[in-house]
Amino acid sequence: xxxxxxxxxxxxxxxxxxxxxxxxxxxxxxxxxxxxxxxxxxxxxxxxxxxxxxxxxxxxxxxxxxxxxxxxxxxxxxxxxxxxxxxxxxxxxxxxxxxxxxxxxxxxxxxxxxxxxxxxxxxxxxxxxxxxxxxxxxxxxxxxxxxxxxxxxxxxxxxxxxxxxxxxxxxxxxxxxxxxxxxxxxxxxxxxxxxxxxxxxxxxxxxxxxxxxxxxxxxxxxxxxxxxxxxxxxxxxxxxxxxxxxxxxxxxxxxxxxx
Numbered sequence: 001x002x003x004x005x006x007x008x009x010x011x012x013x014x015x016x017x018x019x020x021x022x023x024x025x026x027x028x029x030x031x032x033x034x035x036x037x038x039x040x041x042x043x044x045x046x047x048x049x050x051x052x053x054x055x056x057x058x059x060x061x062x063x064x065x066x067x068x069x070x071x072x073x074x075x076x077x078x079x080x081x082x083x084x085x086x087x088x089x090x091x092x093x094x095x096x097x098x099x100x101x102x103x104x105x106x107x108x109x110x111x112x113x114x115x116x117x118x119x120x121x122x123x124x125x126x127x128x129x130x131x132x133x134x135x136x137x138x139x140x141x142x143x144x145x146x147x148x149x150x151x152x153x154x155x156x157x158x159x160x161x162x163x164x165x166x167x168x169x170x171x172x173x174x175x176x177x178x179x180x181x182x183x184x185x186x187x188x189x190x191x192x193x194x195x196x197x198x199x200x201x202x203x204x205x206x207x208x209x210x211x212x213x214x215x216x217x218x219x220x221x222x223x224x225x226x227x228x229x230x231x232x233x234x235x236x237x238x239x240x241x242x243x244x245x246x247x248x249x250x251x252x253x254x255x256x257x258x259x
Contacts, residue, residue, distance in 0.1 A: 002157040002183030002202065003083060003117035009188050009200050011048045016112045016190075017078025022050040025076040029058045029092050030084030030118040037082040050078075064096035073101055078112045081119030087129050089122040090147060099147060106149060113149060117157050120183060123149040126175050128156050131167045136223045138174065141167040150191065152241065154178040159205060161185050172207045173215055173223045179244060180207030187235075195240045195247060198233045206231040208244050 001009055014022050024045050028037035038055035045053040056072050058064050073079065079102065081089065093099045105111040113123075121127055127146030133139060154175060156168045159182035172180040183189065184202025198204045206229075209215060213227035231246055233239060238247040 001114065001116035001120055001188040001200075002159055002185050003120075003161075004158075004185035005116050005188070006186045006201070007044070007048060009186065010044055012188075012190075012199060013078060013080065013112065013114045014045060014048045014050045017050065020049055020051050022078055023052040023076050024050045024054075024078040024080060025072060026053065026055045026080050026082065027058060027119075028055065028082040028084070030086060030088050030122075031082050032084060034059065037084070041080065041082060045080075058092055058098065061092055061096055064093050064098040066097075069098050070101050073098065073105065073111075076105075076111055078114065079105075081113075081115035081122065083117030083119055086118035086121040086127060086146070087144065089118065090127065090145060094145070094147065102147075103149070114188075120157050120188075121155050122146050124153055124155045124178075125151050126154050126171075126178050128154065128167065128171055131170070134166065136166050136169045136173070136225065137221060138170065138217050138219060138223065140170040141174075143171055143174070152178055154180050156180070156182045157185075159184050160202060165205065168205070168207050169225060169228075170223060172209045172228070173225045174217055176209035176212065176215055179241065180209075181205075182207070191241075194242050195238055197238045198235050200235055203232050203234045204237075204239075206233065206239060210244055 026041045028034035031037040124146040125148035129142045129144045131141035168180045182205040187200035187202035189196040208229040216224040240247045
């Protein structure tokens, strides 16, 4: 989710996690005020009909490696990461027992993984960590490692609202093997079957540099990016990740992970 998720998107997450039988775990590691973020999402998920909702406070690597965290996660049908700073998530969780277990649970289809804002950005393997300079240039974006729940996809969020096309272009030019996915607020992608479906009130912007005829990234100054493709996809559109193309026809979402 690209941030500022409304009840329709959060309700879809609850539905995918089992509706009244859902056992949702909220992780606010990204937030500078985790207690406030936990309280807000616990209230919202309860109001949207989730059967059980609880918070899992992970503010240190020791907590992320503790067996108590694993016990909570193994009971969940849905796990949701709040917004904040995505580097807090990767710094606390990266390589820990929680990280390993989350991948195991998601890959086996035992849990629905969702996240908003920073909680979506961290799902990339190559993760945008910041950058707000104007222009398409190497110094317009900061990049680091994500947790790679969605390999070969580079996610940006609050996309239209914060005018982030330049920084996504800058990122994809430097990592052309990654598919750039910019998600507007109150908008999400639901992944499955080697693709994703767009949900929500905004759009998803896809930047594909795979077919670019010329990419030049100087240390300073504007980047050259010729022949890249851009797709703008509102709700109901689907995209095939391996084929790097929009897909026509009815979507076939699979119960896996939603960003």
